[in-house]
Amino acid sequence: MILTKYFDKFFHSNKSSGILLIIFVLVSLLIANSSLAQDFQNLLNTNIGTEVFHLNYSVSVWINDGLMAIFFLLVGLEIKRELLEGELSDIKKANLPIFAALGGMLIPALIYFSFNYNSEYKNGWAIPMATDIAFSLAIISLLGKSVPNSLKVFLSALAIVDDLGAIIVIALFYTDSIDWISLGICGGITIFLIILNKLGAKNLLLYLIPGLFLWYFMHHSGIHATIAGVILAFTIPTNTSTVIMSPLEKLEEKLHTPVNFLIMPLFALANTNITFQSEVFAHFISPLSLGIIFGLFTGKVIGINLFSWIVVKLKWSKLPAFSKWNQMIGVGFLAGIGFTMSIFVSLLAFPNHIESQEIAKISILFASVVSGIVGYSVLKFKKI
Secondary structure, eight states: OOOOHHHHHHHHHHHHHHHHHHHHHHHHHHHHTSTTHHHHHHHHHOEEEETTTTEEEEHHHIIIIIIHHHHHHHHHHHHHHHHHHSTTSSHHHHHHHHHHHHHHHHHHHHHHHHHHTTSTTGGGTTGGGOOOHHHHHHHHHTTGGGSOHHHHHHHHHHHHHHHHHHHHHHHHHSOOOOOHHHHHHHHHHHHHHHHHHHTTOOOTHHHHHHHHHHHHHHHHHTSOTTHHHHHHHTTSOOOSOSSSOOHHHHHHHHHHHHIIIIIHHHHHHHHOOOOOOHHHHHTSSSHHHHHHHHIIIIIHHHHHHHHHHHHHHTTSOOOOTTOOHHHHHHHHHHTTOOHHHHHHHHHHHSTTOHHHHHHHHHHHHHHHHHHHHHHHHHHHHTOO
C-alpha cells in the first residue's frame, strides 16, 4: 500500500518529532533531579503578560493553554482533511481505525475506573484513553519495511480518531464552571467564521485573527482554551483539488514544523520535570498508578484488537493490507504510549493536587516506555 502524499508528510513529521520528544523528556527528567530543579520550577511559575486584559499567566499556563491550542489547531486540521478527502473519508476504509480507536478508549477507561471508582482519583478515568501520535509513529518508523505501510496508515488514523475522542472528553467532562457570556461570544465568533467559509473567503488572516479572540473568550468561559484550536480548524476552508493547495493545507504545512519541533518539545520539557522522590514512589502502587499502567499497557491492546476482531468477523471491515493479527497486537501495544495527551488530561483531572499529577506522570511514563518496548519487539520479531 502506498502512503498518500499527506499521510506520508504527516508520518515523517511525527517520526522526527517523536525522536526529539524523547530527548526533551530525558532533559526534563535530568533537570528535575538536579540542582537546577527549583530554578526551573520558578521559571515555569513566572508570570508573563498584562493584567489589563486579564492575560497575566505563568509560563506553564501559556504552554499548556496557549501553545497547546496551536497543537490542537493542527490536530483539528488533520482530522478535518482526513474526514473530507483522506484516509477517513471513505467509511469502508475508515471504520476499522474508528472502531479500533473506540475500543482503545473505552476499555482503558473501564480498567482505570475499576481501580478507582471508589477512590479520590476517579476523575482521572480519561487519562489512559489517549495515544501519543508522535511517539507511536516514531517507534513504528524505526521498524522500516518490516512493517507494511498499511499498518502505519492504520496507526496514524487510529491516533487521529483517538485525539478527536480526547478533545470531546476534555470539552464535556473537564470543565468546572462556565461563563455563559464568554461562551456566547465564542458562539458568535464561530458563526462568523462559518459564514466566512461559506462566502468562500480564502485569506487565512481572516480566520486566524478571529481565532485569537475565540481562544481568549474560550479561556475565560471556563472550557479549556485548547478547544478553540479545534473549532477554528473546522472552519478553515479546503478543496478537492490535487493541484492547488487549499487554505487548510497551507496552514497545516506551516504549522507542522513549529508544532512538532517547538511546541510539543516545550510541552514535554515543562510537564515531565518529575522529581523522583520517595514520597511519590511510596504511592506508586496505588489505584491511580495501577489504573493508568494497566489501562495503557493492557487496556489499549485489548480494546483495539477486541473491537477490530469483532468488526472483521462481522465482515464490516478487514485487516490492513498485508498485515496479520500478531502485527495488530504489536500496534495495539504501541497505542499504549499515552504520554502527551495523557499528561495533558492528568493536569486537567487533578488541577489542584500536585502529588496526584506527579504520580500520574510517572505512571504514564512507565506505561508508555513498557508499551513502546513490547510493541516494538512484537512487530520486530513477529511473535507474542
